Amino acid sequence: MKIILSILLFTGLFFYSCVSEKPAPPAQAEPVVQEPASPVVQEEPEPEPESEPEPSAEDEKYQVSEELYQQTFDEIEALIKELNQVISKKQYDRWLKYLSTGYIRKYNSQEVLDLINEYPQLKDNGIVLKNLRDYFDWVVVPSRSRAVLGEIVFVGETKVIAYSSFEGKRAKLYQLEKNEDNWSITVWE
Numbered sequence: 001m002k003i004i005l006s007i008l009l010f011t012g013l014f015f016y017s018c019v020s021e022k023p024a025p026p027a028q029a030e031p032v033v034q035e036p037a038s039p040v041v042q043e044e045p046e047p048e049p050e051s052e053p054e055p056s057a058e059d060e061k062y063q064v065s066e067e068l069y070q071q072t073f074d075e076i077e078a079l080i081k082e083l084n085q086v087i088s089k090k091q092y093d094r095w096l097k098y099l100s101t102g103y104i105r106k107y108n109s110q111e112v113l114d115l116i117n118e119y120p121q122l123k124d125n126g127i128v129l130k131n132l133r134d135y136f137d138w139v140v141v142p143s144r145s146r147a148v149l150g151e152i153v154f155v156g157e158t159k160v161i162a163y164s165s166f167e168g169k170r171a172k173l174y175q176l177e178k179n180e181d182n183w184s185i186t187v188w189e
Contacts, residue, residue: 062154069152076162076176077149079183088145092136100177100186108132147173159188 064072079098086094096104106112113129116122116139122129127138150165158178163170177186 062156064154072160073152075183076152076160080147080149080162084145084147087141090141092133095136098185100184103185103187104132106187107135
């Protein structure tokens with residue numbers, strides 16, 4: 001009797017464990033809830049007009065040798081590491097030394113600052129940019145202090161666009177121009 005009971009119990013457990021469960025209904029994606037960005041720390045690419053498409057900059061890739069590309073990439077990578085240090089320490093006066101006069105003129109222009117003031121990251125937090133120093137404090141510091149160079153694109157013999165990767169997409173870091181032996185952050189008009 002014990003043997004029959006054991007066999008029945010074992011058989012029952014065997015069949016019970018072999019029964020598959022109903023497949024779970026497909027998981028539905030939960031809606032993403034975005035919280036307002038902190039006015040001090042923004043993890044997204046710099047919200048500035050530089051992110052607008054450059055007229056024909058992408059179409060006019062300037063061809064260079066692999067050796068020149070690698071040399072320039074290394075120079076730009078070192079420059080960005082220096083800039084990261086300057087920016088993360090909020091050294092505004094040192095940062096200015098890396099800028100072209102055209103860049104300073106553009107981002108100190110109230111017309112340009114008014115356009116940047118419309119970006120949700122600033123507007124939602126009540127931040128109003130009035131000058132280049134404000135632009136540095138509220139836009140550059142949060143978005144560029146940990147920049148990582150992903151690739152460069154030559155658009156001229158001495159002109160390069162530096163890109164990073166952000167959330168799987170290419171994001172422009174800087175437009176750079178080499179004058180003599182130094183690279184500076186610039187704008188092309």
